[in-house]
Amino acid sequence: MIDLSGMFNALVASPMIIPAAFGGIAWGILGGALPGISPSITMALLLPFTYGADPTAAVVLLASTYLGAEYGGSIPAILIRTPGTNSAAATVIDGYAMKEQGRAGEALGISLYSTLLGSIFGVALLITLTQPLANVALAFQPTSYVGLGVLGLSVIASLAGESLIKGMMAGFIGLMIATVGTDPVTGNNRFTFDDPELLSGIPPILVMVGIYAVAELFEQASHPGWQQTNTADASIKMPDALMRARLRVSQIIGAGIGFIEGLTPGGGGTIAAFLSYNEAKRWSKKPEEFGHGSPEGIAAPESANGAVSATALIPMMGLGIPGSNSAAVLLGGFLIHGMTPGPMLFTKHYDVVIGLYAGKVISLFALLVVAYLILRPCIWLVNRPKHYLMAFIFALVLSGVYAIHNSLFHVGIALAFGVIGYAMKYFRIPTLPMVLGVVLGFMVESNYRRALVLSDGDHMTFTEDPIAATLLALAAAFILISLFRHFRDSAKAEQEETKTA
Amino acid sequence: MNRHFVAGFLGLLLAMGYYAMAANIQNSQLADEVGPGGLPKIYGILLACFSILLMVRARTSSAKAGGKIRAASEEFFAAKRGLGILVIGIGYILLVPFLGYPLSIAAVIATASLYNGGHISLRLAAIAALGAFGLWFVFVFLLHIGQPAGIWPDLIEGLHR
Known part of the structure; x- marks a missing residue:
């Protein structure tokens, strides 16, 4: 049941939601339009600013940034053949082809219209599905939280990318980071090196800013600048009725796939965009146009991106399990304000949840308005010399991290995690498992030990609680399926290698 | 290996x-x-x-x-090459308690620009100064978030005495 009056009341109680939604969309579009700056980095750059803000406005700002960045990524994809975000890579194919045919405005219009429709669908599902999911979790006890945490950590198996071993290593490094600070049961200091600033542990926000934003700045410093172009004549041209009818099937495909991928840990926008591009081509009446400027080739991936930006929040808010980098950063936004996403979020901070829903609805209007207003500044920004932009972003990161706790020590920690993130990129170790470990580590350890204290050390307590037992069984199934897929893919790759040899 | x-x-x-x-x-x-x-x-x-x-x-x-x-x-x-940015960041941490936020952050913008391929010019100096002012305006003036003041308040107080 959609609580419309609650959403309206949230807007009245927290009027900053509206500017936060507009601001987030604007910031997201600008960040998404800059090649190399992904939605999660755009959001991570904002995290320090949300620290002193109203909690509802803060999470709305971050969630709107996510949506704005997903759309913003398509602007350089269409105009300069460089996707601003990974998930806009599929849009390059037909978007740039349309630009070459002098139809850049039409391509930008299709992208905006499709992102908007996809996100309307996604927001509707977010509002209707998240609370029922969280209601199930209201009966949770410490044992159930352990099951939930282990289920969250089992996601690592599917996030590991090309190497399961490296994914597991990253996950354990994340769990190790989560053990820094005061022990949750005995109060002993662990891994603090007698430094009082480490007593409360390493805040996840510093890990995220470090491995996403700082590491990306290191990466950008080792690469040449991006392509620039004269696109002064570009303006958004929304599709007419005939075109809207043509796009319908591809948008339904995109939104549907986006919904599923948003819910799936490790799915995210990139996979959704390419899957929906492929399916839209299969179902299209004009498949031969794909790759040569097909409007459906833009509509499908962009509606998928729009849907993902909302549905990725369902497992994050309902269960506290972030399935993508951007959802992890948004989770960081909740944590900064002392709110733990998961079942208790809906009882303890229902005002924030309903405010976030209202903000997501406002952000849909904001996207439509801001996209028109910001296109020219966006093109101007992409055409600025990269060295000035990167230098300014670095200064913003240093200032923002200091602002969180007025601590230069924290600036040092963020830089250190920048080095770790950069090294992980070099060694091709996925970073999201590490973030999952950092975010879930404390919850798993504290509840595991509390459960054992309550049961006098009897490990059977985890099988006696039906919720914990189900979640642990699901985690085991998840790991086994991921392992099976991993070994099957490795065997296939080896077979192909021997064939080519 | x-x-x-x-x-x-x-x-x-x-x-x-x-x-x-x-x-x-x-x-x-x-x-x-x-x-x-x-x-x-x-x-x-x-x-x-x-x-x-x-x-x-x-x-x-x-x-x-x-x-x-x-x-x-x-x-x-x-x-x-990417780690040069780390050196600039460490330099900022070491310098900001003495030079204060506006000067240090302007130095970060200037040196990071140079390191990323920029050239010494009046434009670079202007961008560093404007960038530092913009960040100071947002953090200190608008959001009331304190940033390191450096030795300047003590120095000015000492001169007044």
Whole structure:
């Protein structure tokens, strides 16, 4: 049941939601339009600013940034053949082809219209599905939280990318980071090196800013600048009725796939965009146009991106399990304000949840308005010399991290995690498992030990609680399926290698 | 040695160091059955196991990837360049308590621009100054978030006396 009056009341109680939604969309579009700056980095750059803000406005700002960045990524994809975000890579194919045919405005219009429709669908599902999911979790006890945490950590198996071993290593490094600070049961200091600033542990926000934003700045410093172009004549041209009818099937495909991928840990926008591009081509009446400027080739991936930006929040808010980098950063936004996403979020901070829903609805209007207003500044920004932009972003990161706790020590920690993130990129170790470990580590350890204290050390307590037992069984199934897929893919790759040899 | 082997080796070093520290955590009288060092020791052991697995896999597959190793070493030299930004960040941490926020952040913008391929020019100086002013305006003036003031308040107070 959609609580419309609650959403309206949230807007009245927290009027900053509206500017936060507009601001987030604007910031997201600008960040998404800059090649190399992904939605999660755009959001991570904002995290320090949300620290002193109203909690509802803060999470709305971050969630709107996510949506704005997903759309913003398509602007350089269409105009300069460089996707601003990974998930806009599929849009390059037909978007740039349309630009070459002098139809850049039409391509930008299709992208905006499709992102908007996809996100309307996604927001509707977010509002209707998240609370029922969280209601199930209201009966949770410490044992159930352990099951939930282990289920969250089992996601690592599917996030590991090309190497399961490296994914597991990253996950354990994340769990190790989560053990820094005061022990949750005995109060002993662990891994603090007698430094009082480490007593409360390493805040996840510093890990995220470090491995996403700082590491990306290191990466950008080792690469040449991006392509620039004269696109002064570009303006958004929304599709007419005939075109809207043509796009319908591809948008339904995109939104549907986006919904599923948003819910799936490790799915995210990139996979959704390419899957929906492929399916839209299969179902299209004009498949031969794909790759040569097909409007459906833009509509499908962009509606998928729009849907993902909302549905990725369902497992994050309902269960506290972030399935993508951007959802992890948004989770960081909740944590900064002392709110733990998961079942208790809906009882303890229902005002924030309903405010976030209202903000997501406002952000849909904001996207439509801001996209028109910001296109020219966006093109101007992409055409600025990269060295000035990167230098300014670095200064913003240093200032923002200091602002969180007025601590230069924290600036040092963020830089250190920048080095770790950069090294992980070099060694091709996925970073999201590490973030999952950092975010879930404390919850798993504290509840595991509390459960054992309550049961006098009897490990059977985890099988006696039906919720914990189900979640642990699901985690085991998840790991086994991921392992099976991993070994099957490795065997296939080896077979192909021997064939080519 | 390829990069996977090095990653495994570094992981193993980390695991060993972490385990040694976990083993030395004092157990209090309030300790539960697992204790404050219980899970950390398990994490250390598991990280070590996965690191060794990665090293073994890297050794067995390194013979097939001779060309890739050269590419990896070239990539390593390119990657080193990125760490210049780290040096600028460390310089900021060291300087900001003395120079204060506006001057230090302007220096960060100028040096990071130069390092990323910019040239010394009036434009660079203007952008650094404007950028620093913009950030000061947003953080200190608008959001009332304190940033390091440096030695200037004490110096000015001393001059007034």
